[in-house]
Amino acid sequence: MLTVRELFKIFPGPVAALRGVSLEIPNGLFGLLGPNGAGKSTLMGILTGQLEPTAGSVILGGVDIVADPDAVRRSLGYLPQEFGFYPDLTGRKMLELLLTLKGVHAPGGRRKLALELLDRVNLGHAADRKVGGYSGGMRQRLGLAQAIAGSPRLIIVDEPTAGLDPEERHRFYRLLAELGKDRIVLLSTHIVEDVATLCPRRAILRAGRVVADTTPSAARASMDGRVFEGMVPDGDLAAFAARHRVLSAILVEGTTNRVRTSVARAGESGPDGFRPASPTLEDAYLDLIRGPLGSMGAAAGAAA
């Protein structure tokens, strides 16, 4: 169990990146959703021991990793959102170096293990090419290989599927699902579909606060009877959005928008001409992040 209690992070400015985040993250895949600037990467930085919080605690296996950041490094696999490698090393050498730094052993030796891991992430063919020549997707896969090396107790992956093609994305999901059986895998993303597919639990951050900590089915259930769909001419959209909570608007054939809206409570009627729609996880997510900030606490409580 990873317990986050009342975590605050205020950067000079001042800018409050986290405003009292509390989470209980059990073994298994846990999704962390939120728009850009919600504080996800700040939270990741704190959880990986690379950023000191302004206040709060993070307990992993009974140890407060805020006070003892070395503790988390001993049991951590981390795939950052943006990262690079030594460009002059080959993929295998790079991974071998990281295996050595992490103290990962395997019966056949590190060289064999590195090749096996590269194979798992579909980089076996490029094992002896310099990392400097890797494409973005290949680098991402090498990053994943190092993150899962040694089967760490806590795996944190930050926007992991950016740059991956669909096939690699699925391969990646498979690996995460396998890893998530007996350890904590924290998946930070703003792609709701990823979380919907993989994570039995998820939390949504908005403006440095947790606005939802729930399961996908509960999130969907919270939107039952509240989502409506209809068409709005493009010229009227701005006026429409001022009167209704628009979840999404997709321009169709350049003149008309297919619009999904939500209402505050089930049972309320939707806009004129709109018909009820079956809610998706994305609707739930968008409803939370588009709602008024003042309602966030209530929303979080309701969602939980």
Add this chain to the structure above:
Amino acid sequence: MSPRRVLAVAAVDWKAAWKRPLWLMLLAIYVLLAIGMVGGNVRIGSGDSNAGGAEAWINSQFNVAFLIGNLVALFAPFFAAIATGLPVLQDLDRKIDRILYGTPLRPSEHVAGRFLGATGPLLAVTGGFIVALMLALQFWPIDNPEKQRGPFVVANFLWPATLLSLPLLLAVSGGALWLGARTRSPLAVFLMPIGVLILCPILLWNWSPEWLPWGWNRALMLVDPTGVRWLNETWLKADRGVAFYNTQPIVPDAAFAASRIAFALVGLAFVPLATRSLVRGKRTRDERRLDPASLASIPPAGGASAVAPVAGRRLDGLAMETRVPGSLAAFRTVLGSELRILLRSPGVWLFTPLIALQVVGSSFASDLWLDTRPLETFGSLATSSFNTLTLLLILLTLFYTVESMVREERLGFAPVFRATPIPTRAMLAGKITANAGLALVVMAATMLGCLVVVAIQWASTGTLVPLEFGVFVKLWGVILTPTLLVWSAFIALVHGLVRNRYATWGIGLAVLIATGILQLWGYLNWASNWHLWNALVWSDIDRLGFYGTSLVANRLFMLSLAALFLTLAASAFPRRVRDPQRTIDHVRPKPVLLGLLRLSPLVAIALGLGLWTWIESRTGFQGAVLRREARDYRKRNDATFRDAPVPALAKVDAAVEVDPAQRRLWVSGSYVIRNPHAEPMTRIPLTAGRGWENLAWTLDGVPQKPVGKDDFAAPPYLEDRAGLWTFTLAEPLEGDRTITVGFAFDATFPAGWTRNGGGVAEFILPSGVVLTSFSANFMPAVGYLDGIGVDDRNAVDAKDPEPEAWKGLTPPAFGSAWAFDLRMTVTGPADWELNAVGVPGEPTIEGDRKTVTWVTDHPVRFFNLAGGPLVRNDGEGSSIFHSPRHPWNIGTMTEALDASRKHYSEWFAPYPRRDLRLTEFPSLANYAQGFPGNITFSESIGFRTRNAKDDDVDLVFFVTAHEAAHQWWGNMLMPGRGPGGNILSEGMANFSSALLTLEKRGETAMRKMLRQWEDSYANGRVADSERPLNLTTGTRPGDTTVTYDKGGWAFWMLLEHMGRERNLAGIREFIATYRDGPDYPLIEDFLAVLRKHAADPAAFDTFATQWFLRVLVPEFRFSDATVTGGDGSWRVAATVENAGTGTVEVEIAAEGEAPEGSEGKEAPAPPRSIARVTLAAGERKAFEVTCSFPPKRLVADPDVRVLQLRRKLAELTLPKATVAAMP
């Protein structure tokens, strides 16, 4: 190209320039340097620094050019390269170029904008330096401003900056920009200024041997991007007098002006080249069309389609285990990884050959005593390159360490790297050690350079020195590596604290500069000399044993500091970004105390070692304590005894025992003292050594205890006047009466550590012993020694000599006024050779001690004791005692000693002693001294002199002949204590060695030797300070070369003027007249005796006045040369000018093409026709020479008979002949 867009890019840098640490640091360095230059300690070497003399103005155009040229060249290239070379690279790293090039901005505009953005602030800061220099040199309060400061002329500052600094800055900036764009490597950019440092200050500025042809010299001036070599060689080296430098502007010749313009243009031309490199690097390689069929065999880059699905291949199957690596394992891993990265860095491989080149070059450029060149051994090479290697490695390590600290951040690898469980300290230790270890590559290359030196030396001299690779391990591995470790750790700490690479570089460079300034001012000691700059003197015999504990303590101190810095750097390292809001949490007493507690062992060790080294440096024999005692000695006695009559020794009887292993000395003995003066003498002063223990005195056999300062005592009594022990006699000493002073003491010598390494003139060490009666180290010195206790605080300008001083009775220059007999019993290690003056008795050996009694067979005025674990080599009339490590030149030295004894006896006076010994000592000092019958040579003189090729000056022969000549000049003929006296010793020794060289090596070798002295004089003289030979005191700048080189030349020209036989007859009479005193001669006495032998006394007087009694030196130039004729007869017409001073008759030769020499034989001389011209100062005369061969060039004084300045310019290549009727 759009200027608007270029300026828009540049403006981004200009707006931020004022807050960039790089520029602020450079400006701060410049301002400090400007203020530091006001004192005038660093300025052109012209003028007369003595009281009343004309001084070089600190704000003259030449002095400002000297300062700006040197300082900007030393410091600005580092900042220029970093500022210009990196921004484009950073844009690429940050991928800003992708956005920028999506706008109308072109790569050429981007590069030009970045170039302007960097060079603008660079030039502005340099302009700030010029302004600071103007203000400091013009307005800062100084002593004697009316003498040191001329009127303010703004051109004096702007012109040197434009001529010297602007082209340099543009060239370096453009070069760095191009290098960065071309290599995409920041390190290549960093290495550029280091390359400039190696090539310019270390190689180009000062390397100018006499044999270097003028054309080559000119070429080197033109390729020097700093322009400093041109300034030195063209204007400053041959001193033109302070009036010239103070008032004249610097006028560049056409070639130099073209070179400066070319450097500036090349710098600007690098901008488009950099653009090309940038564009080429960005262009994709698949632009050319490929046959689609050929693509089929190439696997796709991603490889996805080639890979089977992974279903069923579970991670569990890998059976991975994690054991968090310990500190050592993590250290090893990071070290290995860093080393791999560093060794792939192209900069390392570019840089190392440069260092090796520098070592090779500088070893061939180095000079020793009497301008001899050293025969390099591995130890001397390792030590002589130690300073340069240390400096270059420190700079290299500075850049590489900073780069290493930011590498993960720069590559985006930091989040992954820092999330690994390795301890931060191990991570940093690995990085630091790798950067220090990088030095191994450079050291290996430098060692190869040393091998090349040894191989070339072997090929050119036939001497192969032993291949002692262990010396490199000791000096560069064990001794130098702690410097690099402490420096890397310090830089890592600074970077951890400031977290800005530019600020780290700036602070690093500032620390280096501050250390250099402290070194210059003499404030460093074993505790503070962290890079051991100038601390180590190599001796093949002593092998650094002299430094012993002090060196070990210094290195341990540095290692302890390295550990402390590393620990602090680990705390400061931004592995986890601290929250500023929690600062108060981190400075709460408990965590602070806990942190300090954890640090305390390291702090305690570092503090303990630092204190120990500081205290020992302070209390050692060169430390502040003894320096204060020496000042007290001077303060208490100078007024009373400086000019007081000195008693003379009539007899010395002493027993001396040395224990080299303990540096111990036991002495007991007696002096029989008499009064050589007409006036009675009531006080007999004797100077005792500092640190003598158990000192006891007797007077005529009666023990004497010193009376208290204020006690009344009836004579005879003894006073201790701060080390000057003064006997007040009951009866005045006069006439033939003598007294006997007995003494006994023991001492450790030298006692304790040196202050900051370096050498020492006298010592008792396991490697050898050198003790002389000149100092009070070995036995009491008779009288007050006016050299003790002199330092910057109490030094006074030497008095101008009295022109009539020679007329009265003159006391001897050194030693006792009376020659005396000596008996000295010497006890030392049984397996040592210990030589004193006189004839040795039969040795007696007891256990491991040997005792020999030495008795003089001819009276002496001074004495010594020298020896060590040496072997003996006997010649016909001489013996050489040398280290078995140095067998190479013994044959030549023995030949020179035997020939000296034989021929000097014939030419001057018979050698009066049975033995002539020469004893080698470790080169902790580089000197030779001709004690009577017992000459001492440092190992670096003669023994390790690079023996020249057949057609060169035989330096081994020369230096031995010079020192052997002191048996006559300085012993048999003791000069008087007065102006010009020492020239009768050193100048005559040079003259004698020229005579002997002529006798044994022939005229060509002798003339080449004269030419070498002339070059040394022309480059070393200080025109305003120079006095005529008869008034030279040895205390003014440039007096050394006047004494040795001009003195030797003047005596030689006198011989040629008088004729050999007349001259030698005069010299014999001179010796016979003055050898026994009581009047000891000066130059005028010498001339008076020689004049009696001159065939034409009037011509003799004219000659003597010009060369001995005045400072007049000619300098010849040719102009308006034409050649006419053909068919076997040619006529050369030209004008020759004496651009110097004096009136001389000079031969002018028209020379033709030298005929082909047959293989293995010396090339024949070219055909020559001679004309003679007499020229007064400034006089121009037309002349003609007719010759029967096609003339190729004109040479003034082809046979090297007239001392002149800038001889290389007294030649002219003639134009082709035009056909004209011969008259």
